[in-house]
Amino acid sequence: MIVVILAQRYKLIKHIEIMAINKLLCNLSFIFLISFHFHFGLGEIRLNYYSESCPNAEEIVKEEVIRLYHKHGNTAVSWIRTLFHDCMVKSCDASILLESINGIQSEKISTRNMGMRNFKYINTIKDALERSCPMTVSCADVVALSARDGVVLLGGPHIEMKTGRKDSKESHLAEIDGFLPNHNDSIMFVLSRFQSVGIDVEGTVALLGAHSVGRVHCANIVDRLYPTVDPTLDANYAEYLKGRCPHPQPDPKAVEYARNDLKTPMTLDNNYYKNIMNNKGLLLVDQQLVSSPVTSSFVENMAADNDYFHEQFSKALLTLSENNPLSEADGEVRRDCRFVNSD
Ligand code: HEM
Numbered sequence: 001m002i003v004v005i006l007a008q009r010y011k012l013i014k015h016i017e018i019m020a021i022n023k024l025l026c027n028l029s030f031i032f033l034i035s036f037h038f039h040f041g042l043g044e045i046r047l048n049y050y051s052e053s054c055p056n057a058e059e060i061v062k063e064e065v066i067r068l069y070h071k072h073g074n075t076a077v078s079w080i081r082t083l084f085h086d087c088m089v090k091s092c093d094a095s096i097l098l099e100s101i102n103g104i105q106s107e108k109i110s111t112r113n114m115g116m117r118n119f120k121y122i123n124t125i126k127d128a129l130e131r132s133c134p135m136t137v138s139c140a141d142v143v144a145l146s147a148r149d150g151v152v153l154l155g156g157p158h159i160e161m162k163t164g165r166k167d168s169k170e171s172h173l174a175e176i177d178g179f180l181p182n183h184n185d186s187i188m189f190v191l192s193r194f195q196s197v198g199i200d201v202e203g204t205v206a207l208l209g210a211h212s213v214g215r216v217h218c219a220n221i222v223d224r225l226y227p228t229v230d231p232t233l234d235a236n237y238a239e240y241l242k243g244r245c246p247h248p249q250p251d252p253k254a255v256e257y258a259r260n261d262l263k264t265p266m267t268l269d270n271n272y273y274k275n276i277m278n279n280k281g282l283l284l285v286d287q288q289l290v291s292s293p294v295t296s297s298f299v300e301n302m303a304a305d306n307d308y309f310h311e312q313f314s315k316a317l318l319t320l321s322e323n324n325p326l327s328e329a330d331g332e333v334r335r336d337c338r339f340v341n342s343d
């Protein structure tokens with residue numbers, strides 16, 4: 001393209017020829033894109049993928065998510081984290097839902113996935129879909145759509161999401177640590193992980209706003225409380241947290257945790273940013289968003305404007321939800337989200 005522009009500048013070729021060359025370049029890049037698509041086996045996702053095969057698919061998911069939310073409010077919280085932990089690890093391919101069986105080692109046993117809950121209710125949603133449209137809607141789409149509907153129930157924005165993802169035939173347990181950041185990783189490392197899936201600094205700051213809902217187990221906090229209190233933590237808040245987490249080495253079986261956001265624990269709002277600006281972030285990664293000059297101005301803007309937070313959150317969650325969908329050849333539609341199809 002640059003060669004064409006330069007040649008045109010020096011009047012080496014006529015307008016008509018330029019048109020022809022441009023067309024040729026266009027065709028070539030189209031062919032390149034097609035072969036890239038084919039070669040790397042990227043799956044096709046689009047809006048209303050199930051409009052013919054299962055027209056009520058999105059409605060069924062929504063109904064189930066609402067029903068479950070009224071029974072167990074925290075299911076809505078879980079769906080958001082499940083999308084993050086599935087999509088970030090290689091692909092939105094429902095790999096996280098596989099159980100350990102027949103040589104598969106479940107991703108659920110990774111320490112990065114500690115505290116994840118409500119997986120059994122994914123099956124409730126999938127069962128409802130199977131009753132209307134057997135073997136049609138993928139578990140990866142259930143993960144994406146349930147997160148979308150969960151966000152709305154928690155007072156967040158409505159996000160238009162594509163469908164048509166396929167489910168993996170394997171677990172990626174061994175690779176999790178390379179994809180999912182840890183709660184005490186440096187901010188630069190965290191940003192680079194998000195960058196690798198196409199999410200910029202602003203998007204990363206917005207996505208961490210998901211910590212405006214839900215809980216954190218004491219195991220992920222105690223390093224900031226014992227033997228001495230992290231000086232970046234508000235002193236009164238640290239005392240409160242010590243009450244919630246009285247043991248420096250919490251019993252992994254004990255259900256000891258603190259809520260992410262005391263003021264609006266079940267609302268996906270910008271209170272998270274107000275908390276971290278007041279040194280009341282739970283995880284080191286939350287605190288670092290304010291202390292790092294790379295991210296702090298976004299934190300301030302999101303703390304000041306809930307609509308701006310929602311806008312950026314929608315955009316980044318959408319990007320995350322479209323990470324690396326599997327092609328028909330590489331994936332399948334699982335009958336039961338916990339197991340690869342046996343046939
Ligand atoms: C650097 C990135 C992140 C790290 C290190 C991180 C880490 C964690 C940790 C350690 C917990 C507490 C788990 C527990 O003890 O039960 C947690 C909770 C949670 N995270 Fe993140 N997270 C990150 C980003 C995200 C993103 C991008 C989302 C979604 C968009 C998300 C959604 C959630 C939710 C909803 C909870 C509450 C879960 C519940 O109450 O069941 N997190 N996160």
Ligand SMILES: [Ca+2]
Nearest residue numbers: 086089091095
């Ligand atoms: Ca995955």
Ligand SMILES: [Ca+2]
Nearest residue numbers: 212261264267
């Ligand atoms: Ca909140």
